Amino acid sequence: xxxxRKILSDIPSFTxxxxxxxxxxxxxxxxxGGIGQPLSLxxxxxxxxxxxxxxxxHGTKGLAVDHSHICTQVRVSGYEGEKELEMAVxxxxxxxxxxxxxRLPGMERDHLMAANGKVAIKVAxxxxxxxxxxxxxxxxNPINMIVPAAxxxxxxxxxxxxxxxxxxxxxxxxxxxxxxxxxxxxNPEAVNxxxxxxxxxxxxxxxxxxxxxxxxxxxSDIEKLTKRIQEAGTEVVNAKAGQGSATISMAFAGAKxxxxxxxxxxxxxxxxxxAFVASTLTDAPFFASPLELGKQGIKRHLDLPNLSESEKQxxxxxxxxxxxxxxxxxxxxxxxxxxxxxxxxx
Amino acid sequence: xxxxxxxxRFSQPALQQKQQHDINRQRRRNLQVSVVGASGGIGxxxxxxxxxxxxxxxxxxxxxxxxxxxxxxxxHICTSPTVKSYTGEKELKKxxxxxxxxxxxxxxxxxxxxxxxxxxxxxxxxAIAVAMAVSSVCPSAFLAIITNPxxxxxxxxxxxxxxxxxxxxxxxxxxxxxxxxxxxxFLGQSLxxDPQRINxxxxxxxxxxxxxxxxxxxxxxxxxxxxxxxELIERVQEGGSEVVKAKAGSGSATLSMAFAGAQxxxxxxxxIKNxxxxxxxxxAFVESNVTPxxxxASPVILGPSGIKDIPCLPELDQLESQMLQGLLPVLLKxxxxxxxxxxxxxxxxx
Numbered sequence: 001x002x003x004x005r006k007i008l009s010d011i012p013s014f015t016x017x018x019x020x021x022x023x024x025x026x027x028x029x030x031x032x033g034g035i036g037q038p039l040s041l042x043x044x045x046x047x048x049x050x051x052x053x054x055x056x057x058h059g060t061k062g063l064a065v066d067h068s069h070i071c072t073q074v075r076v077s078g079y080e081g082e083k084e085l086e087m088a089v090x091x092x093x094x095x096x097x098x099x100x101x102x103r104l105p106g107m108e109r110d111h112l113m114a115a116n117g118k119v120a121i122k123v124a125x126x127x128x129x130x131x132x133x134x135x136x137x138x139x140x141n142p143i144n145m146i147v148p149a150a151x152x153x154x155x156x157x158x159x160x161x162x163x164x165x166x167x168x169x170x171x172x173x174x175x176x177x178x179x180x181x182x183x184x185x186x187n188p189e190a191v192n193x194x195x196x197x198x199x200x201x202x203x204x205x206x207x208x209x210x211x212x213x214x215x216x217x218x219x220s221d222i223e224k225l226t227k228r229i230q231e232a233g234t235e236v237v238n239a240k241a242g243q244g245s246a247t248i249s250m251a252f253a254g255a256k257x258x259x260x261x262x263x264x265x266x267x268x269x270x271x272x273x274x275a276f277v278a279s280t281l282t283d284a285p286f287f288a289s290p291l292e293l294g295k296q297g298i299k300r301h302l303d304l305p306n307l308s309e310s311e312k313q314x315x316x317x318x319x320x321x322x323x324x325x326x327x328x329x330x331x332x333x334x335x336x337x338x339x340x341x342x343x344x345x346x
Numbered sequence: 347x348x349x350x351x352x353x354x355r356f357s358q359p360a361l362q363q364k365q366q367h368d369i370n371r372q373r374r375r376n377l378q379v380s381v382v383g384a385s386g387g388i389g390x391x392x393x394x395x396x397x398x399x400x401x402x403x404x405x406x407x408x409x410x411x412x413x414x415x416x417x418x419x420x421x422h423i424c425t426s427p428t429v430k431s432y433t434g435e436k437e438l439k440k441x442x443x444x445x446x447x448x449x450x451x452x453x454x455x456x457x458x459x460x461x462x463x464x465x466x467x468x469x470x471x472x473a474i475a476v477a478m479a480v481s482s483v484c485p486s487a488f489l490a491i492i493t494n495p496x497x498x499x500x501x502x503x504x505x506x507x508x509x510x511x512x513x514x515x516x517x518x519x520x521x522x523x524x525x526x527x528x529x530x531x532f533l534g535q536s537l538x539x540d541p542q543r544i545n546x547x548x549x550x551x552x553x554x555x556x557x558x559x560x561x562x563x564x565x566x567x568x569x570x571x572x573x574x575x576x577e578l579i580e581r582v583q584e585g586g587s588e589v590v591k592a593k594a595g596s597g598s599a600t601l602s603m604a605f606a607g608a609q610x611x612x613x614x615x616x617x618i619k620n621x622x623x624x625x626x627x628x629x630a631f632v633e634s635n636v637t638p639x640x641x642x643a644s645p646v647i648l649g650p651s652g653i654k655d656i657p658c659l660p661e662l663d664q665l666e667s668q669m670l671q672g673l674l675p676v677l678l679k680x681x682x683x684x685x686x687x688x689x690x691x692x693x694x695x696x
Contacts, residue, residue, distance in 0.1 A: 038394050041601045062593030069585055069602040071530040071541035177424035188424035232422060240415030248394045249422040 024262055025051035027092040027131075029085070029123050030099025031078075032056035032063055034247035035139060035254065039098060042255035044072045048266045055079040055088035056099065085122065090130040094261050096168075096254060097123050100140040102245040103237045108200075116140050117149055117332045124150040128157035135164045135261050135297055139254050143167035143199040143276050144322060148286050148329030151278060156337065163297030166261075167276030169199045169288045171246065171253035175232045176206045179225050184216055195229075195274055196289045196304070196315075198325065203318045204230045209308040219310065226314075264293035272302065282315070284322035364514060367486040368618075368651045376403030377615060380445040380487075382438070382476055383452025384431070385409035385416050387597055388492060391604030392451060397423050399608075401615050407431040408441035409452065438475060443483040446618065449521075449611055450476050453493040455598040456590045462495035462553040463680070469493050470502055470687055477503045481510035488517045488614050488652055490630075492607055496520040496552040497677060500631055501641055501684030502691075509692050516652035519614075520631030522552045522643045523606035524599065528585040529559040532578050536570060548582070548629050549644045549659065550670070551677045557583045558673055562663040572665060579669070617648030625654075632656070639674060641681050 026043060030036045031054035040054055040063070052067070052074050054060045064078030079088035089095050100116035120140055127136055138146050147167040154160035172195040181188030192212040197205040206229050208215045208222045215222070228235075236246040260273045271293040279287035281301055290302040307315060379396055383389045384407035396405055397420050405427045407413050407420070417431030432441035442448055453469035456462060473493055480489055489507075493499050500520040507513035525548040534541030546564040550556045559582045561568040561575050568575060581588075589599040613628045631643040636659050647655040662670060 037601060038391050041391055041605065042394075059593070059596055062589065062596065063601070065592035066589045066599050066601050069524070069528045069531055069589070069599065070605050071527045071534065071544075073534070073540045073542070171422070174424045175422045178422055181424065187426050189426065191424070236415065236418050236422070239418035240412070243412055243415050246419050246422065248390060248397075248416070248419045252394065252398075252423045 023050040024048045024093045024265060025053065025091060026094045026096065026258065026262070027053040027055060027089045027134075029055045029089070029095065029097045030119075030140070032059040033098060034102070034244055035098040035250045037063065038248055038251035039096065039254045039258075040067065040076075041070075042251060043258060044070060044074050046255070046259045046262045048262055049074055052076045053079060053088045053092065055085060057081060082122065085126045086130040089123075089126050089134070092131045092134045093265055094135045094137065094258060095123070095127055095131065096137045096139065096258055098139040098250075098254065099123070102247075103141070103233070104242055105238055107237070112141050113145050113328070113332060116142070116146065117329075118336065120146045120150050121153050121333055121336050124153035125157070128154055128159040132157075132159035133161075133164070135166070135265070137166045137168050137254075137258060137261065137275075139168050139250060141199070142325070143169065144203060144286070144325035145329035145332065147276055148326040149333040151286075152330045152333035153337070161297065162278035165277065166257075167199060167286070167288070168254055168257050169195060169204075169274055169276050170257040171233075171250050172199065172204050172206070172229060173274055174249060174253045174256070176225075176229050179228055179232075180208075180211060180215065183221065183225060184213070186213070194290050194305075196287070197318045198286075198288060198322050199276055200233075200325075201230055201321075202314070203321050203325075205311065205314050205318060207305065207307065207311055209311055210305050222310070260293060264297075265295060267295060269294075277301075282319055284319050285326045287322065364486045364517075365651070377401060377447070377618065378404040378406060378445045379447045379449065379611065379615075380406040380408060380442050382408045382441070382448065382450045383472070383493070385412040386451060387455070387600035388451035388603045388607065390416055391601055392449070392607045393420055394423075395604060395608035396611060397427050397429065398425055399612060399615065400426050401619065402427045404428050404430060404444075406441050406445065408433070408438060410434055435475060438479045439483045442476075442479050442487070445484045445487045447488045447490065447611060447614055448476065448480055448484065449490045449492065449607060451492040451603070451607065452476070455600075456494070456586070457595055458591050460590070462586070463498070463683075465494050466498055466683070466687070469495075469499065470691075473499045473503050474506055474688075474691060477506035478510065481507055481512040485510075485512035486514075486517070488519065488618075490519045490521050490607075490610060490614065492521050492603065494553070495680065496522065496631055497556060497641075497680035498684035498687070501681045502688045504633065504641075505685060505688035505692070509688075514652065515633040518632065519610075520552060520641075520643070521607055521610050522548060522557075522629050522631050523610040524603050525552065525557050525559065525582060525585070525643075526629050527602060527606045527609070529564075529578075529582045532581050533561070533564060533568060536568070536574070536578060537566065539566065547645045547660075549642065550673050551641075551643055551680060552631055553586075553680070554583055554676075555669070556673045556677045556680070558666065558669050560660070560662065560666055562666055563660050575665065613648055614652075617652070617654070618650050620650050637670075637674065639678055639681060642677070 060078035067076040177188045177191040195206045197203045276288040292299040413431040421429040530541040530544045548559045550558040626648040634642040
C-alpha cells in the first residue's frame with residue numbers, strides 16, 4: 001500500500017490532469033482552405049485534443065501528412081470529397097466549419113449565401129447522422145444566415161440542440177481588442193469588451209460602455225472605432241484585392257473560440273465567450289452575446305448589461321436586420337430541402 | 347535581377363560594431379523580425395505564429411506580391427507585435443532595415459519527383475538578393491534560411507555576405523529544425539510516448555541522406571533493433587518527399603515547416619534575451635569545425651551574439667558512423683556547388 005501511494009505521489013500533477021481529461025476529437029470542415037490550414041495548425045496546441053479530422057473537397061490527404069510530422073501528440077486524418085464528409089465528422093466532439101467561398105471586393109456577406117448556404121446544409125445533415133451531440137461552430141459566412149439555416153436542418157432531423165450550435169464571432173472581439181488597445185496605447189491583450197448582435201456590418205455592436213479598462217475616448221472616437229470594427233472584414237477584403245478575405249486572423253479567432261469549447265468539455269469552469277447562437281435575450285431568434293460555457297455547451301446566457309444611449313439606438317437598428325437574416329437563412333434551408341426532395345422523387 | 351555593387355566598406359571594425367549592436371539589443375525590449383516570403387504557404391503560417399510571440403515588437407512581412415493583404419489580415423490579431431509590410435524587390439531593403447532576425451521562407455517548393463537540388467536555379471536568386479540587402483541595411487541581424495536547397499543556399503549566402511564584408515559565422519543559419527521535429531514525431535510513435543518529451547539531435551545537412559538523426563543520443567533512449575532504427579532514419583530523411591508526394595503537385599511541407607521555423611526563431615530570440623536558466627540549444631546548418639566540412643548541422647548553443655558555442659559531436663554508434671561517412675561526400679558536393687554558384691555570380695558582376 002505504501003509502495004502504491006509513493007508511486008502515485010511521484011506522478012506529476014500535470015499528468016493527472018492529462019489522464020483525467022477527456023480525449024477529444026475535432027473535425028475541421030474546409031481544412032484545406034485559407035482559414036482551415038492555419039486553424040488546424042493552431043488547434044494542435046489545444047488541451048486534450050487527440051484526434052484532428054481534416055475534411056475538404058480535395059488536398060486534405062497531403063495536408064494530413066504535413067500535419068502528421070509535427071511533434072505534438074495529435075492523430076491527424078485527412079478526408080476528401082462529399083462522400084467522406086460523414087466519416088470525417090463521425091464521433092466528433094467539436095465540428096468547426098470553415099468551408100465555403102470568401103468575399104471578393106465589392107461583395108457583401110449576404111451574396112455568399114447562395115454558394116455557402118449549401119455547404120452549411122450538407123454539413124448540418126452529415127452532423128445529424130454522424131455526430132448529433134457535437135458542438136458545432138460555424139465560421140462560414142454569412143454567419144447571420146448560415147446559423148439559422150443550419151439550425152433549421154438540425155431541427156428537421158430532430159438533432160437540434162440550441163446549447164451546441166454556434167456562429168463564431170470571436171474575430172469581432174479580436175479586432176475590437178486590437179483597435180481599442182492601439183487607440184489607448186496599451187497591450188491589446190489587456191482589453192476586454194463584449195461584442196453583441198451579429199457578424200456583419202451594423203449588426204456588429206461592440207459595447208464600449210463595458211470596456212475594461214474603461215475606454216478613454218469621446219463619443220466621436222467610439223463612433224469611429226465602432227465603424228472600423230464593423231467594416232474591418234471589408235478592410236481586409238479590399239487590401240487583399242481579390243485574393244480573398246481574412247484568413248489568418250480568422251484562424252486565430254477560431255482557434256481561440258474552439259479552445260474555449262474544448263476547455264469547457266474538459267470541465268474547466270467560468271469560461272465566457274461571445275458567439276452567435278439561438279437566443280431569447282432579444283426578439284431576434286439568433287443573437288451574439290456573452291455565454292458561459294460548460295460540458296453540455298452553453299451553460300447560461302449572461303444578461304445584457306445596461307447599455308449606453310447610443311448602444312441602445314444601435315441595438316434597435318440591428319435587431320430588424322438580424323430578424324430578416326434569420327428568416328432568409330431559414331427560408332434558404334427550407335427551399336433547398338424542398339428542392340432536393342423534389343429531385344429525389346422525380 | 348538587381349544590380350549589385352561589390353565594394354569593400356571601410357568603417358569601424360565590423361566585429362566591434364556588431365558587439366555594440368548586441369549589447370544594445372539585449373537592453374532593448376523591442377525586437378524586429380522580418381519574414382521574406384511572407385505571402386507563401388510557409389510564410390503566412392510562420393508569420394501567424396510569430397505574431398503570437400510577445401517578445402517580438404515589430405514583425406515585418408516582405409514578398410513579391412500580396413503582402414499588403416496578408417499584413418492587413420495579420421494586423422487585426424490582438425497580440426502585441428506591430429505588423430508592417432513591403433512588396434517587391436525595390437522594397438526589400440526597407441523591409442530589412444533595423445531587423446534583428448531575418449527569416450527567409452521565400453522561393454519555390456518542390457514538386458513530386460523533384461530533389462531539393464532542382465530548386466537551386468530558381469531559389470538562389472532570392473537568397474542572393476536577401477544577402478545583399480542584409481549586408482547593406484542590417485549586417486548584425488541573425489539570418490535564418492528556410493529556402494531550399496539549404497545545403498547549397500547557405501554557402502551561397504555566406505560567400506555573398508563575405509564579398510560585402512558583413513559575414514559573421516555566428517549569425518548565419520540554415521534551419522533544419524523540421525528534421526528534428528520529424529525525428530521526435532516518428533520516435534514518439536515508435537516508443538508510444540508524447541514526442542514533446544523527446545530530445546534527439548539531427549546532424550549533417552537538410553536533404554536525403556545528408557540528414558542523420560542520432561538515435562543513439564535520444565532521450566528517452568530508442569528501444570528498437572538495427573533494422574527498425576534504419577527504417578526510422580530513412581523515414582526522417584525522406585520526410586520532406588513524403589509530404590511532397592502526398593500533396594501531389596500542390597506544394598511541399600508548409601504547416602510543419604512553419605511550426606519548426608517558429609520554434610527556431612523563438613530560440614534565436616531566447617538566445618538574444620539571454621534570460622533562461624538552461625542553455626538554448628537548437629540544431630542548425632552552420633559554418634562549423636565539428637567535421638572537416640565547412641558547413642554542418644549539429645546542436646549549437648545560442649546566445650546574444652548568435653552562436654555561443656558548437657559542441658563537438660558525441661560518440662556515434664556503428665551504424666551512425668557509417669552513415670556519417672556516407673553523407674560527408676554528398677554534403678561536400680552540395681556545399682561546393684554553392685561556393686561555385688556564388689563565385690560565378692560575383693565574378694560575372696551581375
